[in-house]
Amino acid sequence: MLHFHLLRLFLLALLLNTAAPSPGIVQDEDPVLGYHLYKVPGLTVITQWHSERNRETLAQQAGALASAAWLRAQETLGLTPTVCSPSITLELHNGRRAFVQAARGLTGKAPDKQVASFSDLSAGFALITVAPVLPDRVHEIFGLPPASLRMACEEMLRLGLQQRLPDLQEKAPWLSEGLVRWCVQETMVANGVAKLGTQEPGLCRERAALHGLSSDQLPSLPMGGAPVTAQEGVLCHLALEWLAQQEQGDQLLSKLGRGDLLSETAIVSLLEMLGEQPSATLAEYLGQLEFPWDERAPAMTGSAFGLFQVPSQGKSAVCFRSQPVGFTNYRIEGDVMLFPGARSKSQMNIFLGLDGESYLSVAITQSAGVTVFVYDPEKDTFSTLARNLKVPVRLYDPTSFVIEVKNERLFVVVNGVSVESVELMGRAMDGPMGFGAQRHGAGLWVRHQVKSLD
Missing domain, CATH: 1.10.390 (Neutral Protease; domain 2)
Structure with missing residues (x-):
């Protein structure tokens, strides 16, 4: 802690x-x-x-x-x-x-x-x-x-x-x-x-x-x-x-x-x-040289505390790892701190399963729990797959997350509270993972790691 x-x-x-x-x-x-x-x-x-x-x-x-x-x-x-x-x-x-x-x-x-x-x-x-x-x-x-x-x-x-x-x-x-x-x-x-x-x-x-x-x-x-x-x-x-x-x-x-x-x-x-x-x-x-990050706009900077991600110019920040996760079954775990948003509730996003321009997003939102979305690039829309509004998420406190892709299902636990699992229905999930910060918000990715479950 x-x-x-x-x-x-x-x-x-x-x-x-x-x-x-x-x-x-x-x-x-x-x-x-x-x-x-x-x-x-x-x-x-x-x-x-x-x-x-x-x-x-x-x-x-x-x-x-x-x-x-x-x-x-x-x-x-x-x-x-x-x-x-x-x-x-x-x-x-x-x-x-x-x-x-x-x-x-x-x-x-x-x-x-x-x-x-x-x-x-x-x-x-x-x-x-x-x-x-x-x-x-x-x-x-x-x-x-x-x-x-x-x-x-x-x-x-x-x-x-x-x-x-x-x-x-x-x-x-x-x-x-x-x-x-x-x-x-x-x-x-x-x-x-x-x-x-x-x-x-x-x-x-x-x-x-x-x-x-x-x-x-x-x-x-x-x-x-x-x-x-x-x-x-x-x-x-x-x-x-x-x-x-x-x-x-x-x-x-x-x-x-x-x-x-x-x-x-x-x-x-x-x-x-x-x-x-x-x-x-x-x-x-x-x-x-190796380039481990694929950042779409300037927003993420490193420090001794972790990775700060602060969107600029009113746009949400999106940053993927350059290389695929490379596993069929895996776990992403870490801690993130949310800071107050300028105009709305702060929200930090964990992306996974990038396939073309489509991906899944686990959104951790200040005082609004956790939501799992899927992004459709053709329609430029996010569809809700699962949600738990009762997950406790507080500003300035480290929020722990564990996300597992296992046997074609997605399991999400945030601050020890589970979100309903999601059936992946054959969707390829071995693509790159990444991080995002919703516009007008900010956060610090204190730590993260990916482990194989294969």
Whole structure:
């Protein structure tokens, strides 16, 4: 059983372990309601929040992780670890509306819909959207969404590298962007707020979109000029990940900032390692990677607590495993925590038996029990197969589930209470399983496993 006080202690330990050696928090003497400052030499983090009780912890969490990422980047590049001077400021806004208002105040216009962060390299200042906006109690227990932490750390590194190695972005934008993404991913994995490699659903989704493309179909590594596109950014990350795995590449990276000056020789050598056609090298590397998740839209992120699944843009989240279950008879068991929905009761879904686009769904709903549905893709409808409205499902409490496919019947037990079994009538059930979150809701998949009953 998962207890909240243990989670809080774990999160506190995580924050303390993440922070580089530095003075403690310096609170503003007369704070504006909803704002908090986390200050250490070289970095100020400002969090704008609707609640007094969360703002200190959230600012500290973002600041500690960003500081750790900056330290890792400097050590990777052979730079003498130092704080940024002048100090860098990260401002995290609670939700899209607050972010847009802040960005409009700085630039005079609203950012594009797909833009979630904005930075001014010359001023050493960045705005970040904290999204999705979850209830205060969720943030109190689990901290900031991992995706928001990732954005904060990436902006910290972009601003820091611009300050320490100002020519890097101009001379090798592929290397600069790759370093940012790779160092942040490594830092997040080391501190338990991301999964390793393509076990992280977000990275899996981005890379799977490029998987299978030939070298001439892949985007080119950006060599200068226009801003780095989303797909180019994924390729930059892959390039640094590949280079860091090569013994000579690791050595060259450590020489890039030798003497705190940019080594153009190291840049040329790193590019030469990727070969005459870097896209061919990266296409081959992509072909060697496994992609365990098939996520239809950005919603799932990993953490030390499990997998957060929070739909965005008012759409339900759907994420399947890439590979079939592979068994005729099997058991899926685990625990999920439901968080309050923005406009309706929260609902988390376990999918199984994906066959084409059809599948079964076990829906666990706040205060409304459990329902088993079958999805018909031709009609785009869900039909009810079984239901038990008396299954106790409470917000914030771990809800256990055991689902068995056995002898052509489906058995479901949630929190120790059974749902009427369902006759499968010859339906193939060995296809991929997956997870979903109904729109306007959110949840945490604490654990799950699949066991053969054959």
